[in-house]
Amino acid sequence: MSLSELTHNPGPLNQNYIAPQPPQNHQIIARPDPIIKADAMAFVRFARKEPDLMERFLADFGLVRCAVQTGTRFYRGAGGAAYLVAVEEGEEDAFLGFGVTVAQSDDLDRLAAATGATVTELDTPGGGRGLRLTDPDGLAVDVVHGVVEVEPLDRPEDAPLVNTPFSKVRVNQGVRRALRPSPIFRLGHVLMQRPDFDRAIQWYMRHVGIIPTDVQLLEDGSPALAFCRLDRGSEPADHHSIGILGGLAAGLLHVSFETLDIDSVGQGHQYLKARGWSHFWGMGRHNFGSQVFDYWKDPAGDEWEHYADGDVMDASHPTGYYGLGRGTLWQWGDDLPLSMRPDLPLEALPDLHAQGAFGDLPLERVRAFFEAMQKPARPWMR
Numbered sequence: 193m194s195l196s197e198l199t200h201n202p203g204p205l206n207q208n209y210i211a212p213q214p215p216q217n218h219q220i221i222a223r224p225d226p227i228i229k230a231d232a233m234a235f236v237r238f239a240r241k242e243p244d245l246m247e248r249f250l251a252d253f254g255l256v257r258c259a260v261q262t263g264t265r266f267y268r269g270a271g272g273a274a275y276l277v278a279v280e281e282g283e284e285d286a287f288l289g290f291g292v293t294v295a296q297s298d299d300l301d302r303l304a305a306a307t308g309a310t311v312t313e314l315d316t317p318g319g320g321r322g323l324r325l326t327d328p329d330g331l332a333v334d335v336v337h338g339v340v341e342v343e344p345l346d347r348p349e350d351a352p353l354v355n356t357p358f359s360k361v362r363v364n365q366g367v368r369r370a371l372r373p374s375p376i377f378r379l380g381h382v383l384m385q386r387p388d389f390d391r392a393i394q395w396y397m398r399h400v401g402i403i404p405t406d407v408q409l410l411e412d413g414s415p416a417l418a419f420c421r422l423d424r425g426s427e428p429a430d431h432h433s434i435g436i437l438g439g440l441a442a443g444l445l446h447v448s449f450e451t452l453d454i455d456s457v458g459q460g461h462q463y464l465k466a467r468g469w470s471h472f473w474g475m476g477r478h479n480f481g482s483q484v485f486d487y488w489k490d491p492a493g494d495e496w497e498h499y500a501d502g503d504v505m506d507a508s509h510p511t512g513y514y515g516l517g518r519g520t521l522w523q524w525g526d527d528l529p530l531s532m533r534p535d536l537p538l539e540a541l542p543d544l545h546a547q548g549a550f551g552d553l554p555l556e557r558v559r560a561f562f563e564a565m566q567k568p569a570r571p572w573m574r
Contacts, residue, residue, distance in 0.1 A: 229401030239282030269376035274318025289332030329442035374460030389438030446495035476525020519569035
């Protein structure tokens with residue numbers, strides 16, 4: 193198919209490469225009654241063998257050290273959150289977990305009664321009360337309430353005005369951004385890989401109250417990737433705060449932080465590049481969530497995302513179901529990095545599966561995932 197043919201036949205292009213429709217007999221994710229409904233994302237926790245090097249990266253990414261307690265360093269952004277990242281000195285590099293907030297103190301007591309967890313007074317920045325759960329794959333999930341906000345470091349009234357061909361609202365002023373780290377205002381989401389997708393999403397729906405916003409499916413109709421939002425009732429919530437990918441092993445895929453606007457994403461890109469850090473993917477605009485994104489690797493190899501201009505939905509928004517393909521993950525920008533494109537030949541999968549390379553995943557699911565992710569994202573990309 194030539195570029196001319198593609199240009200004059202936009203219908204199949206939009207359906208096949210942006211949001212393909214799900215298989216006819218696709219599985220609907222059943223939602224259990226939640227014990228509590230988390231209200232916001234709070235923080236992420238890491239262990240690092242070289243915390244000084246990690247601190248350099250975090251500073252260039254847009255975070256500021258705000259406290260140190262017995263080997264743990266805490267980092268805040270430009271907004272009012274007491275801290276967004278905790279880094280413990282450890283013998284191994286690891287993602288230790290993340291935290292969410294609840295709106296009411298009795299949510300903690302209800303969750304404690306249902307799980308056997310203990311509510312304690314917090315001695316971390318901002319104080320408050322909290323408890324710690326452990327998800328089915330061993331990751332710590334902290335649920336907190338009453339953390340006191342701090343004075344923001346940077347609170348612009350709004351993003352700069354934007355001129356369009358039809359409305360020139362920015363008159364006698366230019367856009368002149370300084371070369372500095374992106375201002376970070378909050379933790380947006382955590383995307384994780386889990387070998388048992390159904391078990392993981394059921395646990396998070398039950399214990400945190402997430403709602404699947406958009407779900408991507410394999411050819412057999414089984415869910416493979418879910419972007420889930422918090423249930424804030426009639427109040428809007430980010431398109432996704434927790435993402436779950438059914439994959440070979442449990443692990444972190446990336447953590448994501450919201451900055452002011454598209455220019456702030458670009459500003460951070462230039463600054464991190466000038467400081468010599470490893471760029472991973474972007475800039476571009478996602479499909480599910482619509483964020484303008486830019487991904488970087490920290491010194492230990494974990495992915496960190498700056499984003500701006502994301503979608504928000506209230507609890508009434510229905511779940512969307514779509515086919516899985518790597519081209520569905522973004523609207524414009526470069527193709528996925530090579531490390532995110534599985535390139536094993538399909539004929540080699542049975543032998544590798546027999547050798548235990550894919551753990552307990554059924555061979556049919558492994559094959560369906562590889563087939564979906566090996567299809568070219570766009571016919572004009574290589």
